[in-house]
Amino acid sequence: MGAQKKGKVAEDAMELARNPLQAILLADSFTTKFRPITLERPKVLLPLVNVPMIDYTLAWLESAGVEEVFIFCCAHSRQVMDYLESSEWHKQPNFTVTTIESHNSISAGDALRLIYERNVIHGDFVLVSGDTVSNMSLTQAVKEHKERRKKDNNAVMTMVIKKSKPSPVIHQSRLGTDELFMAIDPDTKQLLCYEERGEHPRGAISIDNALLADNPSISLHNDKQDCYIDICSQEVLSLFTDNFDYQHLRRHFVKGLLVDDIMGYKIFTHEILSSYAARIDNYRSYDTISKDIIQRWTYPFVPDVKFSANCTTKLEREGMYKAPETQQSRSANIGPFTVIGKGTRIGDDSRITHSVIGEGCTIGSNVSIVGSYIWNNVTIEDGCELRHAIVCDGVIIKEGATLEPGVVLSLKVISTNSPCYFIIFSLMWGSTFQSM
Numbered sequence: 001m002g003a004q005k006k007g008k009v010a011e012d013a014m015e016l017a018r019n020p021l022q023a024i025l026l027a028d029s030f031t032t033k034f035r036p037i038t039l040e041r042p043k044v045l046l047p048l049v050n051v052p053m054i055d056y057t058l059a060w061l062e063s064a065g066v067e068e069v070f071i072f073c074c075a076h077s078r079q080v081m082d083y084l085e086s087s088e089w090h091k092q093p094n095f096t097v098t099t100i101e102s103h104n105s106i107s108a109g110d111a112l113r114l115i116y117e118r119n120v121i122h123g124d125f126v127l128v129s130g131d132t133v134s135n136m137s138l139t140q141a142v143k144e145h146k147e148r149r150k151k152d153n154n155a156v157m158t159m160v161i162k163k164s165k166p167s168p169v170i171h172q173s174r175l176g177t178d179e180l181f182m183a184i185d186p187d188t189k190q191l192l193c194y195e196e197r198g199e200h201p202r203g204a205i206s207i208d209n210a211l212l213a214d215n216p217s218i219s220l221h222n223d224k225q226d227c228y229i230d231i232c233s234q235e236v237l238s239l240f241t242d243n244f245d246y247q248h249l250r251r252h253f254v255k256g257l258l259v260d261d262i263m264g265y266k267i268f269t270h271e272i273l274s275s276y277a278a279r280i281d282n283y284r285s286y287d288t289i290s291k292d293i294i295q296r297w298t299y300p301f302v303p304d305v306k307f308s309a310n311c312t313t314k315l316e317r318e319g320m321y322k323a324p325e326t327q328q329s330r331s332a333n334i335g336p337f338t339v340i341g342k343g344t345r346i347g348d349d350s351r352i353t354h355s356v357i358g359e360g361c362t363i364g365s366n367v368s369i370v371g372s373y374i375w376n377n378v379t380i381e382d383g384c385e386l387r388h389a390i391v392c393d394g395v396i397i398k399e400g401a402t403l404e405p406g407v408v409l410s411l412k413v414i415s416t417n418s419p420c421y422f423i424i425f426s427l428m429w430g431s432t433f434q435s436m
Contacts, residue, residue, distance in 0.1 A: 019123030020067040021142065024115060025057060027130040028074040030107050033282045036410045037392055042076035043280075044130035045083055047375055049293045049356050050323075050341050053280060054080070054130040055308035056301055058089055058097070061126065063300075064138040068096045070120055071130070072111045077101045088309050107247035109240050116237035124149070127230040127249075129279060133289055134229065135298055136160070136275035144189075144270060145231040156233045157267045159191060159254075160277060164225035175278060175285040179222055184269055186219045191267040194254050226250070227277035231270070239265070283390070283408070290356060290373065294319060294337050303339055311342045311359070323359070341376070364399070372403075 027044045034043050044054040054071075061069055073080045081099050084090070089097045100118060105111050115121065124145060126138065141158055148155040161182070164175075183193035192215060228249075239253070240246050246253045257265045276298050280286050289298075296302050296319075304315040313321040318336035327345040334340065335353025344357050347365035357363070358375040364382035371388040374380070378391050381399040388405040391397070394412035401415050409415060 021065055021126070021138070022068045022070070022121055022123065023061050023066045023126040023128060024112070024121070025054075025061070025069055025071045025128055025130050026108060026111055027054065027071050027077075027080050028105075028111070029129060029131060029281075030074075031281075037408070038075070040076075040411050042073075042080050045076075045079060047358060048133070048280065048286070049290050049303055049339055050358055050376075051308060051310045052083065053133075054083075055087075055310065056133045056298075057128060057130050059301055059307040060132075060134045060136075061128070062092060062095045064136070066126060066138070067094055069098070070115060071097060071099045072105075072115065073099055073101050074103070074105050074111070077103070108249045109244070109247040109252065112237055112240040113244075116241050121234055121237060124231060124233055127232050127236070129228060131280040132228060132277070133280070133293070133298055133301065134227070134275070134277035135301060136229075136272050136277050138231075141231050141270040145233075145268070148268060149233060152266065154264050155266045155268060156235045156239070156257075157254075158231040159267060159269050160227040160229040160231075160272060161224045161269050162227055162272045162275075162277060164223055175225070175281065175288055180224060180226055182221045182224050182269075184219050184221065185215060186217055189269050189271075191254075191258065191269050192218060194250065194258060196250075224271075225278070227272070228279045229277055235265070286373075286390075287371075287388075291337070291354075294321070294339060294356070313339060313341075329365075347382070358393075 027042065029043055032038070034046065037046065045052045048056065058069065071080070071084065081101065084097060084099060089095070098120070100115060102111065102114055105114060124142065141160060145155070145158040148158070164180070179196070181193070181195040182191065184191055243256070246256060254267060257267060276292065278285065278289050278292070280289055292298055293302060299305070301307050303313045303321040306312045311323050313323040315321055320334055320336060321339040323340060323342040325343045326340050328334065329346060329348045329350070331348045332346045333351045334346075335351070337354050338352055339356045340346070341357055341359035341361065343359055344361040344363070346352070346363045347367065349365055350363055350367040352363070352369045355369050355372045356374065357369075358378065360377045361374055362379045363369070364380060364384070366383050367380050368385045370386070372386045373390045375391060375393045377394050379396045380386070381397060383400045384397050384402070386403045389403040389407040389409070391403075391409045392411045392413070395409045396414045397403070398415060403409070
C-alpha cells in the first residue's frame with residue numbers, strides 16, 4: 001500500500017514537472033459598465049483600495065502556485081503592457097508573465113481563439129479575468145479537475161462557485177449581479193443548468209423534463225455566486241476555435257455545452273466555503289469588494305500587507321489604515337474603515353469615514369466624505385460634501401460643491417458648486433443619466 005502511495009506521488013510530481021500550472025488572464029472585460037472612466041484607462045488598471053485591480057489577480061495567481069500567466073490585452077493594451085513592463089511582476093522567481101496583444105478582438109471568445117493559435121497552453125490552465133480578487137487555494141480544485149479528466153475526457157471545465165448573499169428586496173446579490181440559478185448533481189458536482197434571472201424578464205425559469213429524467217438526483221440553487229474562476233482543459237480553447245458562435249464565456253460557451261447532447265462535454269463545480277473570491281463586474285461590486293478588502297476578508301491581500309508594488313499602510317484603530325507621509329490636521333476626524341494614501345493632506349475640521357483616499361490628495365477644511373472612493377492627486381476644496389461617490393485621478397472639486405450618492409467624476413474633471421455635467425449613476429450603481 002505504501003509503495004502504491006509513493007508511486008502516485010511520484011507520478012503527480014512528474015506530471016507537474018512536465019506541465020507547470022498555467023493561467024490565462026483576460027485584461028479586457030469586453031463590457032462598457034465602467035464608462036466613462038474606461039474610455040481613457042483600462043479597467044484592470046483602475047485602483048481598488050489604492051492598488052490596480054490586476055495586481056490583486058496576479059498576486060493571487062502567484063501565491064496559488066501558477067507559474068506562467070498569459071495576459072490578453074485589447075482595449076488600451078499599450079497602457080497595460082507599459083504598466084506590467086515597469087512593475088515587479090517581471091522580476092518574480094518561478095513566475096512568468098507574458099502579454100498577448102490584439103486590436104481586433106471584441107469578445108472573450110475572440111481572445112481565446114487567438115491564444116489557441118499561439119499554441120502557448122500545454123495542459124490544464126486557470127482562466128480568470130484581471131478584475132478578480134481571491135485568496136483561495138487552487139490545489140484542491142485543480143486536483144479534482146485532473147482526477148475527473150483521468151476518468152472522463154469530456155470533463156473539460158471546473159467552475160469555482162461560492163454561496164452568495166442575496167437581497168430579498170431587490171433580488172440581487174450584494175455584488176449587483178442578476179440572481180443566478182444553477183442545477184448541480186449533488187454526487188458528482190456536475191453542472192446541469194446555468195441561468196441568469198436577467199435573461200428571463202418574467203422571472204420564471206423552466207427546467208427541461210429530460211434533465212429531470214436523465215438525472216436521478218439534482219440540487220437546485222439560487223444562492224450560489226459564480227466566481228468566474230475556471231480550471232480548464234486544453235480542449236476548451238479548441239472548442240472556441242471550432243465554434244465561432246461562442247463569444248461570451250457564460251451566455252454562449254457554458255450554456256452551449258450544457259445543451260449539446262452530441263459532443264457530451266461536461267462542466268463541473270468546485271465550491272469554496274471559507275476562502276474569498278469575487279469579480280468586480282460593476283460599480284456595486286467595486287464598492288462591496290473594496291469594503292471586503294478593508295475589513296480583511298481577502299487576507300493576505302489587504303492594505304497593510306505588501307503583495308505587489310503597493311505602498312503598505314499602518315493599520316490603526318477601528319480598521320483605519322494610514323500610509324506614510326500623510327498630513328492630518330489635529331481637528332480632522334478620520335472614522336472607521338478608511339484608507340488614507342501616501343502624501344495626502346487633510347485640513348481642519350474635515351470628516352472622513354468608510355472611504356478610500358488615494359495618494360497625493362489635498363483635502364481642504366470642513367470637508368465631509370462618507371462612503372466614497374477618492375483616487376490619486378485629487379483636490380477637494382473647503383466646505384465640500386461627498387457621499388457615496390467615486391472621484392477619479394486629477395479631479396478638482398471647487399469650494400462648497402456637493403456630490404450626491406452615486407456620482408462618478410471621471411479623470412481630471414473640474415467641478416463647481418453650480419449645476420455641472422456630471423455623469424451620475426443611480427444609488428444602486430446602475431444605469432446612467434445626465435445631470436444638467
